[in-house]
Amino acid sequence: MLKRRIAAALLVSRGLVVQSLGFGRRLPVGRPEIAAEFLDRWGVDELVLLDLDASREGRQVSVELVARVAAASNVPLAVGGGLDSLSQVDALLRAGADKVCVNRAARARPALVTEIARRFGDQCVVAAVDVTRVDGVLRPWCHLERAPLEVALDVHLRDLAALGAGELLVQATHLDGAGTGYDLELARVAASAVDVPVLVLGGAGHPSHLPELLEQSGAACAVAGNFFHFAEHSVTVTKAQAARRGVAVRVDTAARYDDARFDDDGRLLKRDDDVLDAMLHTRIPREVI
Amino acid sequence: MSRFRVCIVDYEVGNLRSVHNAISRLGYDARVSDSADEVRRADALVLPGVGAFEPAMRQLSASGLIGPIEARLSRGTPLLGICVGMQLLATDSEENGLHRGLGWIPGHVRRLRPPSGLGVPHVGWNDVRVLLPGSPLFARTGDGTHFYFDHTYHFECGVEHAAATCDYGVTVTAAVQRERLMGVQFHPEKSQAAGLRLLRGFFVAAGAPGPGPC
Numbered sequence: 001m002l003k004r005r006i007a008a009a010l011l012v013s014r015g016l017v018v019q020s021l022g023f024g025r026r027l028p029v030g031r032p033e034i035a036a037e038f039l040d041r042w043g044v045d046e047l048v049l050l051d052l053d054a055s056r057e058g059r060q061v062s063v064e065l066v067a068r069v070a071a072a073s074n075v076p077l078a079v080g081g082g083l084d085s086l087s088q089v090d091a092l093l094r095a096g097a098d099k100v101c102v103n104r105a106a107r108a109r110p111a112l113v114t115e116i117a118r119r120f121g122d123q124c125v126v127a128a129v130d131v132t133r134v135d136g137v138l139r140p141w142c143h144l145e146r147a148p149l150e151v152a153l154d155v156h157l158r159d160l161a162a163l164g165a166g167e168l169l170v171q172a173t174h175l176d177g178a179g180t181g182y183d184l185e186l187a188r189v190a191a192s193a194v195d196v197p198v199l200v201l202g203g204a205g206h207p208s209h210l211p212e213l214l215e216q217s218g219a220a221c222a223v224a225g226n227f228f229h230f231a232e233h234s235v236t237v238t239k240a241q242a243a244r245r246g247v248a249v250r251v252d253t254a255a256r257y258d259d260a261r262f263d264d265d266g267r268l269l270k271r272d273d274d275v276l277d278a279m280l281h282t283r284i285p286r287e288v289i
Numbered sequence: 290m291s292r293f294r295v296c297i298v299d300y301e302v303g304n305l306r307s308v309h310n311a312i313s314r315l316g317y318d319a320r321v322s323d324s325a326d327e328v329r330r331a332d333a334l335v336l337p338g339v340g341a342f343e344p345a346m347r348q349l350s351a352s353g354l355i356g357p358i359e360a361r362l363s364r365g366t367p368l369l370g371i372c373v374g375m376q377l378l379a380t381d382s383e384e385n386g387l388h389r390g391l392g393w394i395p396g397h398v399r400r401l402r403p404p405s406g407l408g409v410p411h412v413g414w415n416d417v418r419v420l421l422p423g424s425p426l427f428a429r430t431g432d433g434t435h436f437y438f439d440h441t442y443h444f445e446c447g448v449e450h451a452a453a454t455c456d457y458g459v460t461v462t463a464a465v466q467r468e469r470l471m472g473v474q475f476h477p478e479k480s481q482a483a484g485l486r487l488l489r490g491f492f493v494a495a496g497a498p499g500p501g502p503c
Contacts, residue, residue, distance in 0.1 A: 003413060003415065074310075076476070093339075094305065095306055098339075119344075124339065197412055252483060
């Protein structure tokens with residue numbers, strides 16, 4: 001049975017992974033290949049690397065950086081940032097990316113989505129859509145002009161799928177860095193608008209937010225950026241809590257936390273002293289593949 | 290002793306770097322190459338591939354490598370096809386018209402037709418059921434292991450060649466095997482530890498050294 005996915009977004013600015021707040025402020029996290037390596041070991045299902053400045057600066061995400069991230073991880077890698085040509089897509093795939101995310105270019109020249117799908121397969125194209133709320137109404141949004149698009153959200157998403165996008169990544173820009181939970185209505189609208197898998201980003205701040213998204217919408221994948229940094233085993237701990245709620249996620253890591261206890265913030269609680277005492281005498285061999 | 294040599298066949302399609310990264314991580318001498326000499330010297334062959342069937346088949350034919358690969362196979366060199374590289378082993382494919390494949394494992398590549406509610410492509414992590422218990426591919430992972438899939442078409446072959454399947458509303462062929470000719474629909478190079486275990490199983494059966502200090 002196909003599992004629901006938990007993906008991590010690596011938001012990159014000036015070569016560093018950052019936490020993004022309010023779709024503008026950034027806090028540095030560290031080198032992308034190191035973040036990728038940890039997230040991979042913690043059992044993340046996919047990485048989504050987005051260069052936040054590329055479009056605005058009129059350049060494309062660095063192929064060299066993508067190669068470093070791909071070499072440090074062993075997990076599907078989607079890459080986006082200023083892409084507008086087939087040759088750039090080709091270079092990224094050769095560097096180790098599996099899919100590319102197109103955002104601005106899909107609006108400026110929709111045929112590019114079709115061209116990438118024809119040449120590299122539709123599984124290779126993820127159409128990324130920024131979304132905001134205007135007077136409470138969900139609207140696709142242009143991050144360069146900082147203005148909503150004229151088209152209705154569901155129509156826009158259906159158009160992108162019809163052009164050949166194999167997956168859609170919808171990002172709630174109004175919740176960027178909020179940590180208050182996903183925009184569930186956005187997830188439901190997007191997932192029911194199209195047949196292709198929908199990835200949702202924006203708003204995660206607690207391990208329960210990710211299973212909540214997957215339970216209450218048809219989204220294929222919960223994506224979180226800021227939330228996965230600065231907490232050891234963040235992905236594994238999130239998956240343990242999702243699995244406990246009955247969400248079908250993949251739990252393949254050596255550490256599973258299936259018998260762990262969590263506090264109200266979803267953080268691991270210390271085990272009882274007698275359990276820790278017993279563990280002192282347990283030898284856990286490191287797996288050599 | 291010279292290192293175990295793997296040739297990753299480069300015919301201008303696909304994410305070769307990731308396959309190379311994964312095999313190198315296991316400690317083998319992996320070379321991405323479009324040279325017939327390299328094919329002849331390899332201890333094991335890997336045929337990767339993404340994208341559509343017809344351009345992949347066309348590029349492979351144009352590379353002039355089919356002959357050298359067949360020659361190696363007839364001497365018992367094992368080959369692992371990945372994704373479209375696995376589909377190319379089939380008799381034909383119905384992707385964008387009917388196209389002839391290599392025909393090394395009888396079967397047809399057909400579009401996935403899952404029940405309503407499940408879209409195509411079939412993308413994400415799915416657990417496989419191993420049908421061929423002796424297959425070296427699954428010797429180190431076993432039943433129920435998750436691998437990363439991303440495809441719209443799949444290889445419909447006889448039960449005698451289906452090494453593993455997975456469930457996506459319909460039964461999807463996850464791996465095929467005909468003696469030392471093997472193929473996987475999923476991406477072991479992107480399937481974390483499970484994928485590395487699968488690759489290790491394939492190479493060890495091919496005569497490569499196992500894990501541990503060399």
